[in-house]
Amino acid sequence: xxxxxxxxxxxxxxxxxxxxxxxxxxxxxxxxxxxxxxxxxxxxxxxxxxxxxxxxxxxxxxxxxxxxxxxxxxxxxxxxxxxxxxxxxxxxxxxxxxxxxxxxxxxxxxxxxxxxxxxxxxxxxxxxxxxxxxxxxxxxxxxxxxxxxxxxxxxxxxxxxxxxxxxxxxxxxxxxxxxxxxxxxxxxxxxxxxxxxxxxxxxxxxxxxxxxxxxxxxxxxxxxxxxxxxxxxxxxxxxxxxxxxxxxxxxxxxxxxxxxxxxxxxxxxxxxxxxxxxxxxxxxxxxxxxxxxxxxxxxxxxxxxxxxxxxxxxxxxxxxxxxxxxxxxxxxxxxxxxxxxxxxxxxxxxxxxxxxxxxxxxxxxxxxxxxxxxxxxxxxxxxxxxxxxxxxxxxxxxxxxxxxxxxxxxxxxxxxxxxxxxxxxxxxxxxxxxxxxxxxxxxxxxxx
Numbered sequence: 040x041x042x043x044x045x046x047x048x049x050x051x052x053x054x055x056x057x058x059x060x061x062x063x064x065x066x067x068x069x070x071x072x073x074x075x076x077x078x079x080x081x082x083x084x085x086x087x088x089x090x091x092x093x094x095x096x097x098x099x100x101x102x103x104x105x106x107x108x109x110x111x112x113x114x115x116x117x118x119x120x121x122x123x124x125x126x127x128x129x130x131x132x133x134x135x136x137x138x139x140x141x142x143x144x145x146x147x148x149x150x151x152x153x154x155x156x157x158x159x160x161x162x163x164x165x166x167x168x169x170x171x172x173x174x175x176x177x178x179x180x181x182x183x184x185x186x187x188x189x190x191x192x193x194x195x196x197x198x199x200x201x202x203x204x205x206x207x208x209x210x211x212x213x214x215x216x217x218x219x220x221x222x223x224x225x226x227x228x229x230x231x232x233x234x235x236x237x238x239x240x241x242x243x244x245x246x247x248x249x250x251x252x253x254x255x256x257x258x259x260x261x262x263x264x265x266x267x268x269x270x271x272x273x274x275x276x277x278x279x280x281x282x283x284x285x286x287x288x289x290x291x292x293x294x295x296x297x298x299x300x301x302x303x304x305x306x307x308x309x310x311x312x313x314x315x316x317x318x319x320x321x322x323x324x325x326x327x328x329x330x331x332x333x334x335x336x337x338x339x340x341x342x343x344x345x346x347x348x349x350x351x352x353x354x355x356x357x358x359x360x361x362x363x364x365x366x367x368x369x370x371x372x373x374x375x376x377x378x379x380x381x382x383x384x385x386x387x388x389x390x391x392x393x394x395x396x397x398x399x400x401x402x403x404x405x406x407x408x409x410x411x412x413x414x415x416x417x418x419x420x421x422x423x424x425x426x427x428x429x430x431x432x433x434x435x436x437x438x439x440x441x442x443x444x445x446x447x448x449x450x451x452x453x454x455x456x457x458x459x460x461x462x463x464x465x466x467x468x469x470x471x472x473x474x475x476x477x478x479x480x481x482x483x484x485x486x487x
Contacts, residue, residue, distance in 0.1 A: 228335035250328035273318025291454030310437035368439035371432030
């Protein structure tokens with residue numbers, strides 16, 4: 040068993056060593072094909088996805104993230120990357136025991152009443168085991184795979200290669216700030232002590248929101264690479280897509296509260312709205328709300344950035360060009376000529392569209408889920424090719440991703456809501472000063 044585990048992780052290390060050569064080889068082919076004007080059938084995009092797919096680790100998290108951000112990659116590359124899944128092989132029990140010993144000491148098993156050998160979930164950076172504490176609390180123990188810091192740094196260096204390829208192939212978007220932002224957030228996900236503080240932050244922010252549950256953490260059973268949190272019973276949200284409309288709408292409202300209330304009132308957002316990061320809890324046999332399960336990718340924004348989001352919304356609603364421009368400048372966009380403002384407004388009106396429409400509607404409002412946002416993204420990209428390169432401010436990356444991810448949840452649920460009313464409630468009595476005060480207090484409570 041020990042040799043089997045050693046071989047498994049030796050194979051994992053070999054894949055990390057090999058991925059650079061794979062990406063580099065495909066990069067050379069892409070560059071040559073583009074130079075000759077050939078790569079229009081997506082073959083090279085598929086080859087790149089295949090090269091990355093051999094890794095099945097942290098780079099998959101980065102690649103999937105890139106695929107959700109409009110215009111970071113050409114459409115054919117984003118489409119291939121979206122097919123990838125993070126399904127790292129789980130650690131076997133012998134290896135888990137050694138990893139747990141490294142985190143909690145030789146007597147670690149005596150600190151639990153029970154600890155399930157098989158993982159309940161395996162992801163790109165670690166795996167989760169269900170356990171029971173000596174006090175009888177059911178908990179989820181998230182144990183990080185070994186050597187993840189070195190693996191992530193190696194993967195991020197390959198991300199730089201991918202971004203440099205993109206800058207040479209397509210000058211519409213300057214991706215350097217995007218790369219820095221992604222790098223910082225992925226590195227933060229390795230620090231489970233920070234994630235525990237993020238969970239405490241959300242527990243404070245959402246303490247008065249009954250439709251959203253946040254697990255408590257167990258500091259005595261946690262380290263920088265082991266996070267023990269309360270186990271929250273729940274079912275996958277995709278299991279509710281055919282439930283009655285009233286139930287689907289209630290879940291959509293809970294999701295809206297979980298994302299927009301923290302942002303609009305505290306300047307904090309969950310930057311990874313992945314379907315696996317939340318489940319549905321029920322009360323008396325009926326779905327009652329959502330469990331937020333993962334707090335690795337949390338973005339804390341300057342209050343001025345939040346004010347820019349509100350200013351852009353209100354500027355678009357009122358047709359106030361000066362307020363719209365001020366919002367973009369607040370975010371950090373530079374060189375704002377009229378043509379660039381018009382292009383940015385195309386994407387802004389797509390993102391804000393449901394929030395500006397004072398009626399009950401679906402998020403796509405008659406557009407097929409497969410086509411949702413594609414027309415706007417194509418129009419924006421075509422225009423930016425003529426105006427670019429445009430530097431996307433780093434704070435914009437996860438804000439945009441969260442908005443798109445949340446929209447995807449509403450699409451799955453086929454929710455019919457007045458999103459305008461929900462958003463107006465979220466920003467009622469908004470002020471940057473209020474956000475700053477609430478944020479400072481919340482960060483103090485969470486120890487951040």
